[in-house]
Amino acid sequence: MFEPVTYSKNMEEKYEQLRKQGEALLSDEKDQIANLSNITALLNQFLDRVNWVGFYLFKEGELVLGPFQGLPACIRIPIGKGVCGTAAETGKTQVVENVHDFPGHIACDAQSQSEVVVPIMIDDELFGVLDIDSPEIGRFSEEEGVLLEKFMQRVVPFIRG
Known part of the structure; x- marks a missing residue:
């Protein structure tokens, strides 16, 4: 059903391939949960050097764990706390080179060293965040943060519910 893809080495081309693959999938x-689950699986397969990929969904004033790939994770995150809560509060993607330098970082997995968190807005309202962790310091670039934002904007129509 799902054949492995050889991705381009150029980051923009690579993310364009990901977008096409995601839209086809x-x-x-x-079903919202089915699509969120497949997005996490696709990103986990697509991204190298990551140890956690998943969603936190905005429910009743906080972020609640949604579909993910990786070790068990924190279940609830207050808005404004940690990298995920900061992305949710500010509405801005957070690219963190070293999570140990981020004030108030919430350590769900001691192996995570860097992180990128993309806020997801649907109809100008917070839906949740995409959270990706890596066991390597400096794994994510600002460019990759922007490309992940664009990817999520393209798949939002499939997660509206």
């Missing part, structure tokens, strides 16, 4: 399904 999600286009025939309307």
Whole structure:
């Protein structure tokens, strides 16, 4: 059903391939949880040197663990706390070179060293965040943060619910 893809070495081309693959994977399904689950699986397969990929969904004033790939994780994160809560509060993608230098970092997995968190807005309202962790310091670039934002904007129609 799902054949492995050889991705381009150029980051923009690589993310364009990811976008096409994601849209093809999600286009025939309307279930929100199924699509969020497939996005995490796709990103986990697509990204190298990561140890956690998942969603925290905004519910009743806080972020609640959603579909993910990786070790068990923190279940609830207050808005404004840690990298995920900061991304949710500010509405800005957070690219953190070293999580130990981030004030108030919430350590769910001691092996995580760097992180990128993309806030997800649907109809100008916070839906949640995409959270990706790596066991390597400096794994994520600002460029990759922007490309992940663009990817999420393209798949939002498939996660509206």
